[in-house]
Amino acid sequence: MFVSVIVDIPSKSVNQVFDYRIPDGMDEIIRVGHRVLVPFGRRTIQGYVMNVKDAADFDPSRIKPIAGTLDIEPVLTEEMIVIAKYLAEYYIDQYISVIETILPAALKANYKKLVRLSESAGADARGAFTGLGLSDGSEIKSLNSEALSVLRPYLKSGEVVEETKISQHTKKKTALAVYSLKITEGHLGRAKKQVELLDRIESSSEPILMSDLKAEGYSNHLVNSLYKKGYIDKMNMEVERDPYSGRIFEYDAPKVLNHEQRTAYDEVSASMDAQSAGTYLLHGITGSGKTEVYLQVIQKALDDGRAAIMLVPEIALTPQMVNRFKRRFGDDVAVLHSGLSAGEKYDEWSKIKEGRARVSVGARSSVFAPFENVGAIIIDEEHEATYKQSDRPMYHAAEVAKFRSRYHGCPLILGSATPSLESYARSEKGVYKRLELTKRAGTEMLPDINIVDMSAEHREGNTSIISKPLYEDIKDRIDKGEQTVLLLNRRGYSNFQICQSCGHVPMCPNCDISLTYHKSNSSLLCHYCGYETGVHKECDSCQSEDVTFRGTGTEKVEEILRDMFATDVVRMDNDTTRRKGTHEKLLDHFENDEIPILLGTQMIAKGLDYPMVTLVGVLNADTMLNLPDFRANEKTFQLLTQVSGRAGRHELAGEVIFQTYNPEHYAIELATNNDYRRFYEKEMAFRKLARYSPFYFHVLFTVSSEDVRSCLESTTHIHAALAENMSEQSIIVGPSPSPIERINRQHRFQILLKYKREPALLGVLSELDREYHEKYKKEDISLKIDVNPLVIM
Structure with missing residues (x-):
């Protein structure tokens, strides 16, 4: 038996499978998806089994055997291997890069080069080895040039052996536990507390964690007394890293759906019963109860014996969403997001892989959750740019979700109050089925939205970033004991x-x-x-x-607000939320301590649902309008609509104020009226005229180098390659300097390709990627190919 293996080397020259022989006795062990150790050149490295076959494509006598396996069960499912191949080809990347994106970082190989004495080592070799203060297992990187010179002849003769030790980045977490040795001889006399503790330990069928015994009131001294007398023994027991341990989630019963919610649920439910793939665009205004529809769709998937995947833009920013899912589904939920440590992510991933969790809630990468029978996939706030990875492989989570939807025969729900123009256009064409939620779930009305012209404020002598109407409204909310959310999408002081x-x-x-x-x-x-x-x-x-x-940035505005209103302010931006768990702590502080004002960047625009928030102020609604990006108007409309939805979500009426220097801009005007349809029509007219998405597909080529001349020469060459191979219907924009021409000492030039259908495109992209991969190694010129980019800066 033979296997085809992708090796753990991120290089175009080895971006293919290599054949290895399965050693005798391992035929029944090695399966598709296993991590294996394989000889590659002079070293042993990690690889992934992509295929198992009876015959090899080459002379079997020349094929090396695999050196071993790293897992009992495969880490990759057959579906994930198919996805890896699909993404590598679609996004022009290497198989190993995609595989390492699919798997948790903890499974990435950690390589150590070591030296040891061989059995044939003579006295001279042993003397030189020990004379350098070395022992078997010393790391090569710790040796200086003199030590390497001493060892070189013995390495050549084979008396000193170089080998590679491979381990994964994160180990299983263990904790000290005790268990009874069931000793019947002897007695503890009058030591009543020891007798009580021994009875407690013997009553358990499993070892008991020391931390649990401490929580029950038993001291270390008491445990050690039994240990010394030989009644119990100690061991390190594997424990799971649970980021939500110690938290109690009160059960949240399903809500009665209103007519629009019920209609949307029934449509998706019918698709689930038929086990048919299909994409649904759930277009619901803020506060319309999209989350309750998601929860009930997921419950149906569980009732059908299937699993469910729920994606949110950035779960560390939306702790309320996690709480709702934990309250509804309890331990059936695994949470995957960037706020967890590598070990916590690995343990949550293991819960899914081993079938101990049937619902995953997480950000972009959790679309790869290793379920084997998916009944529903949901992407909330589907318009958010965070679903597109900015580093290689530059995949979009929605593309992976569509693939998995087809693979499992299950519905995919894309939910948003402000869908991307691409998604809404597909729903207009019937590619997606659109489901509308036009009313808030309860009796709450949408908030009143008003525009303040900051130019007029300045003419009247108010040079503060807080306009007079916003000042009066904030003061009024503080007097009433209500809360205000203020958005300024710019951190720092000035x-x-x-x-x-x-x-x-x-x-x-x-x-x-x-x-x-x-x-x-x-x-x-x-x-x-x-x-x-x-x-x-x-x-x-x-x-x-x-x-x-x-x-003015958020740091300065915080200072202004404290002085102006003599009150506490909670500030949320990248500077205040760097440490793990600080998002949730700040939001809890805002809610539980009834802080009057929450100030933040766009991270506060989504996922917040607090009953006392009745005022939302956008301090500068123009921030995104001036970006050199064709999506600037769309991003502005989406951000304003999303943050407006934070006000008046419960019994109290809400109000919103947009401060702007462009009061007549249609993105701001239509956000005031919550009129997505009119915005869509106006923006689509602009996109059609300018020949942008969704009327054209895009590929963005960005070349970067410390040498500006190299950038210009390379983009000129790429332009020529595209002009030669693309049809006349395609449009090539550039080469030109990127909007920010230099980042981290690298000059940046770009080309934007707009096309509708180009059969030769994939081959051209692959050839350019291969060519510049070699150039990068020789000349330090980097080419980034972004298929369907969301940002062209």
């Missing part, structure tokens, strides 16, 4: 520092972007590469002391 004598602005030395002032640590910070420097009191250019700060 946008930049400027010299008022010569106009000099401190720039990042690595990127073509100004440095942002952060007052909390008195630093100037680049939000792209992380470069940080102290604030200079003198201008770097003319040495003038007339330097000041311009622009």
